Amino acid sequence: MKRVYLDHIAATPIEPRVVETMLPFLREKHGNPQSLHSEGQEALEAMEEARAKVGELIGASNEEIFFTASGSEANNFAVKGIALARREKGNHVVVSAVEHQSVLSSARSLEKFGFSSTLVPVDRHGLVDPEDVKRAIKKETVLVSVMLANSEVGTVEPLAEIARVCRDAGVPVHTDAVAAVGNIPVDVGALGVDALSLAGDQFYGPKGSAALFIRKGTRILPLVDGGIQEAGRRAGTENVAGIVGLGKAAEIAISGLPERMMRTEQLRDRLIDALPRLVDHVLLTGHREKRLPHHASFCVRFVEGEAMLLNLDMKGVAASSGSACTSRALRASHVLLAMGIDHALAQGSLVFSMVDGTTEEDIDYLLDVFPPIVERLRKMSPLYTEFMKESRK
């Protein structure tokens, strides 16, 4: 059966050129970059080349790039590492209400070390107001962490303004840019951030390859002690193949980004315009303009996300949802709730995120198969029956 993959936010496909670059490092080029012999040096060279490419992609120098195994690890590293390194300066962190769990949980876990945190709210589009960040900063604040783009609703935050507010207050700022890097232009200088997380599986690189940018002069405590790797900030033998793949993905993004954005943006807009016309009671989530170019997210009233996903999958369409039933914890998405979306509507969350290979036909196919799925589920929904009864009155 035809498969239409619209789950970029879970993981992109891997670029064939990325795979080709990685293969020798899974086969014959097996050296440990820390070894002095030729095999080791060959691996080291490849790794450093990748570091430079990742740096180039975000406007950082290579010694500011630290490889990690995931975006979540990079977020943990930044939030805990920077806050703990600045413990004597204060014990308070500021994060937004729509952060990824790896940021929220890191902030919560800092409570064990005597920290407290403030959650900055968002508006109904998921946007953080820089003024709210300013108000949340206290004299004890040692770190602000606000994401660059939200993977659930696609909203791109006014990060340069947020960073300016933090800089004026003398507080370092970290941004979780996992959903953004490789998909929209990201420049650490223009943003004015002190730390930034990125992950390869969000821009056609391999899973298990990610990085944290740490601006020179920013103090950070390692999470993993025990070695000289990554300038002593993250011990452990490096995932050379993954790092090389990440470097290649960065190289491809540097040259191909404008075209990549234009292509997915057209498809996104087509979907955002067409879907609410084909299905009643559908709400676009996130901001209409300030959003990722490959991201279209909705809440469909009276039906539940997982049931829609299963039906879509049977029709060959892969998508994702922030509904409680889809999450292992069975909690409705904190992002949607923070945007003021009620629980029942949040259950109908759906995210379609396009990838490089997505075509117009794919979107047409989705628009074809989706309305009957919703219709069928609504027919068995007590909420819909109730609504119809009410509206007939």
Place this chain on the structure above:
Amino acid sequence: MIYSEKVMEHFQNPRNVGVIKEADGVGQVGNPVCGDMMTFYIKVKDNRLEDIKFQTFGCGAAIAVSSMVSEMAIGKTLDEAMKITNETVAEELGGLPKNKLHCSNLGADALHAAIEDFRKKRAVTEKEEGAGASSGAEKCYCPYCDGPIEGLEEYCQSCQVEIEECPHCGTLTKKAGDKCINCGAEIEPM
């Protein structure tokens, strides 16, 4: 696949979906906050379930469970139907993922609520019509360990965390925490 073949089969071809206009009993459990909501309608003849229809808002498991319950109960006497448990329904379906066992597995409860509604109505037949019974609507689950929270209990029996309802979003969160774990709103200490 997270679901058994049987679950997927019922999910794709649910039996007995719909509404009975002149139902003898109606039962509703769950709420959209917890994720799933089921309404069961029954027609009773000679103390037997002559017809059952249901409507379900929820995930694949919730829909499959509702369908399975209706299939298991049709034709049974009321007492027999009252013996169907959520556990036997899950067994009949070839098992359910662990995290769906409580939240989505409320089909038997909904059916029992409909039967109770029927019995209550019959008892007051001469006086007045009762409204549809509702049970389990208040039932929620501990946000920390997912154990069931009964009614207005203030702590979770399973993991002993003290909990309260967040005044902002209405979900359960840790008591005396500064922030709701669900909506992030700051909670004033009582």
